[in-house]
Amino acid sequence: MSETSAVPTASLRARAEIDLGALRANVRALRARAEGAGVMAVVKSDGYGHGAVPCARAALAAGAAWLGTATAEEALALRAAGLPGRILCWLWVPGGPWRQAIEADIDVSLSGTWALREVTAAAREAGRVARVQLKADTGLGRNGCQPGENWAALVTAALRAEAEGLVRVTGLWSHFACADEPGHPSVAAQLGRFREMVAYAEDQGVRPEVRHIANSPATLTLSDSHFDLVRTGIALYGISPSPELGTPADLGLRPVMTLSASLALVKHVPGGHGVSYGHHYVTPGPTTLGLVPVGYADGIPRHASGTGPVLVDGKWRTVAGRVAMDQFVVDLGGDEPPAGAQAVLFGPGDRGEPTAEDWAKASGTIAYEIVTRIGTRVPRVYVNGQEPG
Numbered sequence: 001m002s003e004t005s006a007v008p009t010a011s012l013r014a015r016a017e018i019d020l021g022a023l024r025a026n027v028r029a030l031r032a033r034a035e036g037a038g039v040m041a042v043v044k045s046d047g048y049g050h051g052a053v054p055c056a057r058a059a060l061a062a063g064a065a066w067l068g069t070a071t072a073e074e075a076l077a078l079r080a081a082g083l084p085g086r087i088l089c090w091l092w093v094p095g096g097p098w099r100q101a102i103e104a105d106i107d108v109s110l111s112g113t114w115a116l117r118e119v120t121a122a123a124r125e126a127g128r129v130a131r132v133q134l135k136a137d138t139g140l141g142r143n144g145c146q147p148g149e150n151w152a153a154l155v156t157a158a159l160r161a162e163a164e165g166l167v168r169v170t171g172l173w174s175h176f177a178c179a180d181e182p183g184h185p186s187v188a189a190q191l192g193r194f195r196e197m198v199a200y201a202e203d204q205g206v207r208p209e210v211r212h213i214a215n216s217p218a219t220l221t222l223s224d225s226h227f228d229l230v231r232t233g234i235a236l237y238g239i240s241p242s243p244e245l246g247t248p249a250d251l252g253l254r255p256v257m258t259l260s261a262s263l264a265l266v267k268h269v270p271g272g273h274g275v276s277y278g279h280h281y282v283t284p285g286p287t288t289l290g291l292v293p294v295g296y297a298d299g300i301p302r303h304a305s306g307t308g309p310v311l312v313d314g315k316w317r318t319v320a321g322r323v324a325m326d327q328f329v330v331d332l333g334g335d336e337p338p339a340g341a342q343a344v345l346f347g348p349g350d351r352g353e354p355t356a357e358d359w360a361k362a363s364g365t366i367a368y369e370i371v372t373r374i375g376t377r378v379p380r381v382y383v384n385g386q387e388p389g
């Protein structure tokens with residue numbers, strides 16, 4: 001009926017601006033930190049909420065060597081969008097799309113012999129060699145193969161499948177539990193265990209292209225952990241893995257996402273006026289209220305009720321009362337910005353706005369969760385998609 005596309009109208013309400021120039025600069029900073037190891041750009045969960053495909057393209061343009069996802073579906077979606085090169089995905093359940101992954105040239109991670117059985121069957125059906133990486137649990141206690149007889153059994157079975165021409169073992173890898181706490185004794189213990197498990201596999205005859213264990217915090221703080229490849233997620237998006245490691249600027253990173261909304265209403269109210277569900281905020285005197293048209297359905301944490309910071313008209317304001325599904329209110333203290341004025345929830349922080357880390361503190365979580373949970377109702381608006389001429 002109308003030729004107006006949905007996105008520009010939707011972005012009037014709220015938008016997550018994604019600065020791909022910042023993302024490329026972050027990749028370059030991480031490549032320098034990695035000191036010769038390749039950088040895998042981790043774009044799982046829609047690029048931590050930033051949009052997997054545009055972020056993956058920008059990361060490759062800036063020299064990332066690999067892409068990484070959690071699920072096979074995420075990896076297949078990158079291929080379907082035309083992304084070239086190596087992609088590793090690591091979170092499988094029985095019955096997963098092994099054959100599609102093999103046919104799409106995706107490297108798959110195996111943490112147990114059940115997965116090796118499924119991938120070899122799929123390789124036989126497809127008539128192609130599956131590229132597999134063996135994941136060791138060096139102490140995280142989550143996914144990965146336990147050391148000892150389990151690892152020996154997985155390595156033996158993988159070598160047998162390799163000899164039959166069904167798989168090629170391209171990688172040996174693991175994941176840290178506490179890399180964001182430099183000096184935590186588990187970090188050195190996991191590194192030692194990783195070296196032993198790699199040495200065992202190599203003694204048995206595995207010839208991996210890449211050995212890798214470092215996530216963003218290990219990439220930034222522990223050069224001993226870099227091996228052949230580092231898997232960076234949060235740092236790619238310009239967010240510090242933990243405030244203890246420093247601010248993004250301290251780490252040479254720049255936040256990529258700026259979340260803002262347009263005030264839907266500004267109005268005068270008398271003192272003693274209850275605000276939002278439950279009346280957990282009551283105006284201390286006559287004031288103005290601004291209506292910010294985003295809520296928990298958009299990923300604004302309900303735990304930030306009464307605490308979340310917002311920049312409006314040059315001043316920090318705080319969520320007044322509860323965050324609702326689609327909206328929350330700020331007390332503007334008598335100021336009268338017009339409806340449509342910008343409310344910046346978070347961004348890089350250098351124009352006075354709060355950061356994702358400020359929202360994490362305000363809602364008792366980590367900045368990873370703040371950016372990743374921003375919902376699909378908020379359009380992503382990409383800027384600096386091209387290298388400046």
Ligand SMILES: *Cc1c(COP(=O)(O)O)cnc(C)c1O
Nearest residue numbers: 042175215216217231232233234
């Ligand atoms: C998410 C994830 C990463 C990236 O972690 P960051 O801390 O965001 O850098 C790396 N490896 C694995 C296995 C992951 O699940």
